[in-house]
Amino acid sequence: MTADLREHFLSCLQRRESHATRNAALAYLNESRDGGRWRMVRRQMESLADEELGLIPLRVALLASFSIEFILDPLLALGMANGLRILPYRSGFAQYHQELIDPNSGLYAFRPDVVILAIEGERLLPALYGENHSLEGSDMSALVEQALGAVEPLIFALRKQSNALLLLHNLEPPRHPLLGILDGHLPPCGEREVVHAVNSALLELARRFRGCHVVDYAGLVTRHGAQHWHDLRMACMARAPIAQRMLPLLAAEYLKFLRASVGLSRKCLVVDLDNTLWGGILGEDGPHGIRLGSDYPGNAYVALQRTLLRLRARGILLAIASKNNPEEVEELFRAHPAMVVRKEHFVAMEVHWQPKPASLLAIARRLNIGLEHMVFLDDSPMECAQVRAALPMVTVIPFPAQPEEAVDRLLDDGWFDTLQLSAEDRKRGDLYWQKAQIDALQAASGSLEGFYHSLEMRLTIAPLTPATLPRAAQLTQKTNQFNLTTLRFREEELAQRMEDPAWSLFTVRVEDRFGDNGIVGVMMAKGARHEPLLEVETFLLSCRVIGRTVETAMLATLCRKARDLGLAGVLGRVIPTPKNLPARLMYEKHGFALRSDTLTESVWVLEFATGVVEMPPWFTLTGEEHGRANQATDG
Amino acid sequence: MEEQIKRLMADILDLDPETIDDATAMESVASWDSFNHLNLCLALEQEFGIVLTVAEMEGMTSYYDICQAIREKLA
Numbered sequence: 001m002t003a004d005l006r007e008h009f010l011s012c013l014q015r016r017e018s019h020a021t022r023n024a025a026l027a028y029l030n031e032s033r034d035g036g037r038w039r040m041v042r043r044q045m046e047s048l049a050d051e052e053l054g055l056i057p058l059r060v061a062l063l064a065s066f067s068i069e070f071i072l073d074p075l076l077a078l079g080m081a082n083g084l085r086i087l088p089y090r091s092g093f094a095q096y097h098q099e100l101i102d103p104n105s106g107l108y109a110f111r112p113d114v115v116i117l118a119i120e121g122e123r124l125l126p127a128l129y130g131e132n133h134s135l136e137g138s139d140m141s142a143l144v145e146q147a148l149g150a151v152e153p154l155i156f157a158l159r160k161q162s163n164a165l166l167l168l169h170n171l172e173p174p175r176h177p178l179l180g181i182l183d184g185h186l187p188p189c190g191e192r193e194v195v196h197a198v199n200s201a202l203l204e205l206a207r208r209f210r211g212c213h214v215v216d217y218a219g220l221v222t223r224h225g226a227q228h229w230h231d232l233r234m235a236c237m238a239r240a241p242i243a244q245r246m247l248p249l250l251a252a253e254y255l256k257f258l259r260a261s262v263g264l265s266r267k268c269l270v271v272d273l274d275n276t277l278w279g280g281i282l283g284e285d286g287p288h289g290i291r292l293g294s295d296y297p298g299n300a301y302v303a304l305q306r307t308l309l310r311l312r313a314r315g316i317l318l319a320i321a322s323k324n325n326p327e328e329v330e331e332l333f334r335a336h337p338a339m340v341v342r343k344e345h346f347v348a349m350e351v352h353w354q355p356k357p358a359s360l361l362a363i364a365r366r367l368n369i370g371l372e373h374m375v376f377l378d379d380s381p382m383e384c385a386q387v388r389a390a391l392p393m394v395t396v397i398p399f400p401a402q403p404e405e406a407v408d409r410l411l412d413d414g415w416f417d418t419l420q421l422s423a424e425d426r427k428r429g430d431l432y433w434q435k436a437q438i439d440a441l442q443a444a445s446g447s448l449e450g451f452y453h454s455l456e457m458r459l460t461i462a463p464l465t466p467a468t469l470p471r472a473a474q475l476t477q478k479t480n481q482f483n484l485t486t487l488r489f490r491e492e493e494l495a496q497r498m499e500d501p502a503w504s505l506f507t508v509r510v511e512d513r514f515g516d517n518g519i520v521g522v523m524m525a526k527g528a529r530h531e532p533l534l535e536v537e538t539f540l541l542s543c544r545v546i547g548r549t550v551e552t553a554m555l556a557t558l559c560r561k562a563r564d565l566g567l568a569g570v571l572g573r574v575i576p577t578p579k580n581l582p583a584r585l586m587y588e589k590h591g592f593a594l595r596s597d598t599l600t601e602s603v604w605v606l607e608f609a610t611g612v613v614e615m616p617p618w619f620t621l622t623g624e625e626h627g628r629a630n631q632a633t634d635g
Numbered sequence: 636m637e638e639q640i641k642r643l644m645a646d647i648l649d650l651d652p653e654t655i656d657d658a659t660a661m662e663s664v665a666s667w668d669s670f671n672h673l674n675l676c677l678a679l680e681q682e683f684g685i686v687l688t689v690a691e692m693e694g695m696t697s698y699y700d701i702c703q704a705i706r707e708k709l710a
Contacts (some may be wrong), residue, residue: 034681035674035677035678035681036643036646036678036681036682039646039647039674069670070670070673070674233687233688233689233692234673236689237673237689237692237693238669238670238673240673244677
């Protein structure tokens with residue numbers, strides 16, 4: 001098997017097949033954590049140019065209180081297998097403090113995209129890791145303060161110089177507390193509980209700084225066992241405390257963050273049904289014969305179904321690609337008492353006898369997502385191989401031989417991990433489902449107006465608030481199609497605008513009979529410089545609600561605002577981009593007159609003397625932005 | 636066994652295996668620094684399924700010494 005995987009990797013590499021090479025490298029690496037293998041893959045892949053492997057370059061600075069360079073083979077090999085060319089920066093041994101504090105350091109000259117800061121507890125709190133003979137005279141909060149006091153200035157310094165993503169290790173608890181089993185039972189406090197408190201405080205710190213994330217190093221060590229994790233010889237000889245065989249696991253943990261930072265998080269999970277969501281084959285064993293329920297192996301499949309719902313709750317789209325009889329599948333979903341997932345949890349169901357690659361392509365097209373954002377879980381080696389060959393950019397996870405291992409197999413690699421999660425992201429599954437219902441409703445309605453009324457739309461157009469600001473910034477960054485000027489804003493920039501009374505800033509929330517779409521629109525306007533017009537600078541609407549006259553309601557609101565300000569009309573601009581075709585006709589459609597038109601910009605004006613945009617009657621207007629959906633993402 | 640050792644040394648120290656002989660030693664090979672020395676020790680452990688002590692690692696500073704040490708370990 002090993003020889004096969006190695007040969008397969010080398011032959012893909014020889015043929016310069018970028019995705020196939022990466023997949024082959026991953027399969028070969030995943031089989032063993034022996035150092036030689038990782039070194040070999042790194043060297044072989046480094047011999048090819050980035051373009052040939054389609055790699056994204058990423059500048060990663062490694063700052064540590066110990067010798068971290070032993071991780072380079074696994075980190076770079078795994079990076080390339082994941083589509084990333086990691087360009088590493090190493091500081092001198094334990095020089096992290098100077099590197100971060102000195103604005104002229106090599107670190108800042110390197111211009112890192114990512115900074116990994118791995119400080120050991122021994123360094124941060126020597127009192128807890130063997131240096132002191134007693135904790136008497138100190139207390140918990142003083143020790144937590146001491147640790148934070150050492151870390152916080154480093155983050156401050158970094159943020160002054162760089163926007164790099166910061167990955168901050170938390171602390172592994174001390175292995176030998178001074179008082180042994182009495183640790184924590186005597187005043188003033190236990191050593192382990194101090195470390196837990198420090199780790200909580202580090203999380204709090206990470207929540208305060210943009211682009212700062214905690215790497216759960218303590219959790220990683222716990223999961224794999226401190227005795228296996230450490231190599232005491234290497235710790236003493238070379239200040240390299242992590243065993244070589246464990247370094248690929250740490251590299252894999254970093255990769256979860258790195259993948260997400262370049263937009264390689266997977267968004268959609270496509271599952272097979274027979275021997276994947278349940279044991280057995282529905283068409284042969286029948287609805288009563290399949291294994292699904294409270295006993296083994298049925299409970300292993302129940303656990304996997306629960307995992308699917310948990311993924312859905314964090315915004316992962318679920319879909320099915322199965323060779324089955326659709327009526328039987330439908331009946332099973334409806335009637336089987338042990339099914340945890342239901343039909344409406346899936347945004348697409350490809351249940352027929354066509355090949356799996358065709359099903360995956362159909363799902364990708366329907367959801368409008370890239371194949372590189374899809375994960376495919378199937379028990380059939382043949383179908384897995386077929387998908388790998390036809391669609392090598394899809395992440396294929398073969399269902400394990402033992403069903404109880406399926407949950408780990410699906411989650412361990414962190415394919416679905418993201419660095420952000422908005423309330424809207426979490427509801428993505430619901431929103432796709434609502435959209436499908438709405439499409440069906442539109443098809444069934446006779447007139448367009450009847451359709452609009454039947455949607456029962458409730459509109460909240462409210463001034464921008466600190467609570468809605470992150471989502472507004474996100475929309476300016478992500479919206480391409482219905483975006484008239486495509487100006488991008490960071491949260492800090494919007495926060496500054498909120499201070500300026502000249503600006504009128506609005507968010508738009510749309511709810512309908514199928515649910516809450518969340519905040520889907522942003523408008524920013526202020527008085528024009530030399531004439532009594534309200535000048536609209538930013539006007540955008542998520543593609544989720546295009547085609548429902550929401551833009552008309554937004555323009556009506558701007559007209560009302562302009563009148564309240566005693567102005568005589570509204571001025572709007574269109575900056576054409578390759579993507580915003582759907583929006584360019586908006587002003588014209590609403591009676592605005594073209595004032596000027598150049599290649600880079602057209603300017604439109606509506607004078608109230610000639611007309612005004614009215615609020616369409618099918619909208620119910622609600623008052624204050626309630627921010628319900630945004631609360632979940634605060635922090 | 637000698638061939639395996641030469642292969643690992645060649646791989647990690649970036650040497651031509653033909654040029655490795657008893658005289659090949661840490662002090663005379665530029666790429667044989669302390670970082671690569673530890674990599675070599677760990678690779679030898681994996682190759683031969685052995686566990687080296689710190690003292691043994693510190694003593695294996697030439698091809699000759701490595702062969703001696705591994706032979707003893709495997710005996």
